[in-house]
Amino acid sequence: MQTKQLHTKVNKLTGVLTIPGDKSISHRAVMFGSIAKGKTTVLNFLEGEDCLSTIDCFRKMGVDISKESDSVVINGRGFEGLQEPTEILNVGNSGTTTRLLLGMLAGTPFHSCLIGDESIAKRPMKRVTNPLRDMGAFIDGREDGNYTPISIRGGTLKPIRYNSPVASAQVKSAILLAGLQCEGTTSVTEPHKSRDHTERMLRAFGGEVEENGLTCSINGGQQLRGINIHVPGDISSAAFFLVAGAIVPNSSITLHRVGLNPTRTGIIDVLKEMGADLTIENEQIEHFEPVGDINIKTSSLKGIEISGDIIPRLIDEIPIIALLATQASGDTIIKDASELKVKETNRIDTVVTELKKLGASIESTDDGMIIHGQTGKLTGTTVDSYGDHRIGMMLAIAACIAEGQMTLKDPDAIAVSYPMFFEHLNSLID
Ligand code: S3P
Numbered sequence: 001m002q003t004k005q006l007h008t009k010v011n012k013l014t015g016v017l018t019i020p021g022d023k024s025i026s027h028r029a030v031m032f033g034s035i036a037k038g039k040t041t042v043l044n045f046l047e048g049e050d051c052l053s054t055i056d057c058f059r060k061m062g063v064d065i066s067k068e069s070d071s072v073v074i075n076g077r078g079f080e081g082l083q084e085p086t087e088i089l090n091v092g093n094s095g096t097t098t099r100l101l102l103g104m105l106a107g108t109p110f111h112s113c114l115i116g117d118e119s120i121a122k123r124p125m126k127r128v129t130n131p132l133r134d135m136g137a138f139i140d141g142r143e144d145g146n147y148t149p150i151s152i153r154g155g156t157l158k159p160i161r162y163n164s165p166v167a168s169a170q171v172k173s174a175i176l177l178a179g180l181q182c183e184g185t186t187s188v189t190e191p192h193k194s195r196d197h198t199e200r201m202l203r204a205f206g207g208e209v210e211e212n213g214l215t216c217s218i219n220g221g222q223q224l225r226g227i228n229i230h231v232p233g234d235i236s237s238a239a240f241f242l243v244a245g246a247i248v249p250n251s252s253i254t255l256h257r258v259g260l261n262p263t264r265t266g267i268i269d270v271l272k273e274m275g276a277d278l279t280i281e282n283e284q285i286e287h288f289e290p291v292g293d294i295n296i297k298t299s300s301l302k303g304i305e306i307s308g309d310i311i312p313r314l315i316d317e318i319p320i321i322a323l324l325a326t327q328a329s330g331d332t333i334i335k336d337a338s339e340l341k342v343k344e345t346n347r348i349d350t351v352v353t354e355l356k357k358l359g360a361s362i363e364s365t366d367d368g369m370i371i372h373g374q375t376g377k378l379t380g381t382t383v384d385s386y387g388d389h390r391i392g393m394m395l396a397i398a399a400c401i402a403e404g405q406m407t408l409k410d411p412d413a414i415a416v417s418y419p420m421f422f423e424h425l426n427s428l429i430d
Contacts, residue, residue, distance in 0.1 A: 004411035004422075006399035008380050012250035013400065013428040017241060019233030021046035022259050023417050024169070025289065027096045028201050029229045030054045031177075033074030034063040034082070035104065036205050038226030045072040045231055048417045053092035053116075057101060060085040061112075076226055079181060084110030091116040091148070093344060093387075093416050096170055098148065099128045103174030106137035107181030108154035115149045119344050119387060125150060128174040131162045135178050135186075157182035159220065162189070166339065167312040169194035169263075172216060176202070176209065179218040187217040194312045195263040197289070204229070204288040232259030232291040236390075237418045239267045239317045241428070244397045245296035246276045247327045252297045253428060260290040266314025268294075270321060274301045274328055303330035303373050311336050316343075318368075319394040322351045325371035326360045326378065327401070334368035344416075345388040354383050354391065358398055358406075380406030389416040396425060 026046040031054065033040030045051065055065050055072070062083035064075040082104075089112055091097040098114060102125070105112050121142075129137075129145040135157040141150030159182050164171050167190045176198055179186025191214070199209045199216060205224035210217040238258045245253035260268075260283065271278050276299040283292035303325060306314070314321065318340055325332035340347040352364040359379045361372035380402040385392030392414045399406040414421045 001409055002412055004408045006396055006406040006408050007425070007429055008399045008402045008404060008406050010248055010400045010429050012430050013244055013248045014252050014430065015428045016254045016256065017424050017428070018256045019238045019258055020044070020048070020418060020420060021231035022234040023048060023050060023236065024096060024195060024197050025201070025231045025259070026051040027054045027094070027100065028197055029231065030058060030065065030072065030074060031100055031104065032201055032205050032224060033076050033226060034058045035079050036076040036224035036226045037078045038076060040074045040076060040226040041228045042072040042074070043070060043230040046234065046417070048415060048419055049092055050094035050097065050416050053090065053094045054097045057089040057091065057097060060087050060089055074226070078223065079108065082108055085112050088113045088115055091120060093117050093119055095120065095123055098125065099170035099174045100177060102128050102132060102139070102150070102152060103177035105152045105154055106132040106135060106178040107157045111151065111153045113149060113151040121148050124342055127166060127168065127171050131160060131175055132178055134160050135182065137178070159184035159186040161187045164188055164190045166190070167192035167194045169196070169198065173198040176216060176218045179220060180207070180222060182220040185217050185219050187215050189215040192309050192312050193263060195261065197261065200288045230287055232286065232289050233257045234417070235259050235264050235267065236316045238294065239320050240393045240397050241424070242267065242271060242278070242294065242296050243320045243324045244400055246271060246299040246301065247324060248400050249298055252295065254293060254295045256293050257291050258294050260292050263313055266310045267317040267321070269310065270304065270306060270314060271296070273304050274324070275299060276301065301328035303328045303332040303371070305333045305335070307333070307335035315339055316390060319347055319351045319390045320397065322355060322362065322369060322371055323394050323398050325373055326355065326362070328373040330373055332371045332373060335365070336367055338367040340368070343388070345386045345391060347388070347391070350386050350388060350391045351394070354395055355398070357381050357383055358402055378402040380404035382407045382409065384409040385411060385413045387413045389413045389418065393418065393421055396421070
């Protein structure tokens with residue numbers, strides 16, 4: 001296994017970064033571009049491994065996707081342009097690719113088979129395969145369609161009204177994408193609002209989606225048209241540098257053109273509530289998503305409780321929030337976050353185990369964790385990403401405030417969402 005020596009105890013982090021493209025939006029740009037008619041051009045596409053898996057899957061279904069110097073160009077030919085793949089579709093590490101693709105394939109009149117890596121093979125898929133079966137898709141897979149490998153043959157779909165037990169944009173999007181392919185109105189209701197990139201992008205491609213409280217509805221048979229997209233910087237990637245700027249002494253970091261979609265900005269709310277010195281400038285809507293520049297400075301922080309509606313708005317940021325909380329005065333309590341157990345790793349376990357190795361005072365609970373802040377310095381040791389990009393990046397930021405030497409196992413996992421992460425971090429180190 002590869003290891004990497006991390007920078008420890010850095011004096012300050014200063015500078016300006018342009019954060020790479022949003023992962024959720026990059027996936028959707030390729031997917032919607034593929035089922036739209038005409039040309040879609042995507043600027044600031046995230047060249048992370050997850051989004052490259054999405055491109056690879058659509059190419060295997062015959063979609064013409066090319067990379068130009070600063071963009072990805074998709075020549076969509078509608079749902080009917082998708083062809084039965086002669087090879088297995090490899091989704092790699094990407095849950096978004098798997099679940100949204102299943103929604104699309106639910107109505108396509110051919111057979112496909114999806115596999116992914118070791119982590120994907122452990123992630124529950126019944127949350128999408130069950131409702132898609134109810135709509136009429138023929139799906140089989142390990143443990144009755146809960147785990148990859150999964151095979152799917154699209155059927156003639158009928159609309160459903162689905163009450164999702166989880167607040168999941170992946171579940172919502174899979175059902176809306178299946179709903180686009182059947183006669184009548186399909187709706188999904190979720191317990192809390194999840195990210196709404198699918199709804200925004202469908203509208204930008206000329207589609208109609210209705211939102212009524214926690215319910216989203218779509219009429220089948222709509223034809224999408226190719227567009228130009230400029231993907232905002234990923235707030236989930238920015239989060240690592242927002243926390244780094246807040247906890248490393250003498251720091252000031254500016255992040256340009258970060259996506260500020262309100263369904264994703266839980267991290268900003270948490271930083272502000274904890275007392276961070278954070279300002280946002282140049283806020284504007286670009287295409288169909290809000291963006292802005294964020295500055296963060298070294299901050300004096302206090303612990304808070306994080307629970308309820310905000311959880312889906314920061315679910316991917318909880319690993320780095322846990323590190324942030326180790327530097328705040330008092331306790332931080334994270335509740336209602338049992339979804340963490342079914343991410344790329346069980347992130348309750350991996351966060352608690354790795355931060356404990358560094359000497360943090362942190363306990364896991366059934367649906368989250370409790371972090372006792374400012375209980376002592378973090379001390380470097382050998383830590384593990386467990387193949388989870390966000391655990392790897394959290395540990396690299398932890399190193400910046402740790403004493404002694406620190407080694408990260410499996411640092412390459414970070415390329416899933418942020419291939420330039422270490423170059424960007426190094427550019428801020430004095
Ligand atoms: C994503 C939705 C979230 C998030 C994931 C990306 C998306 O998952 O954790 O990283 O692009 O729709 P869930 O929708 O399953 O909560």
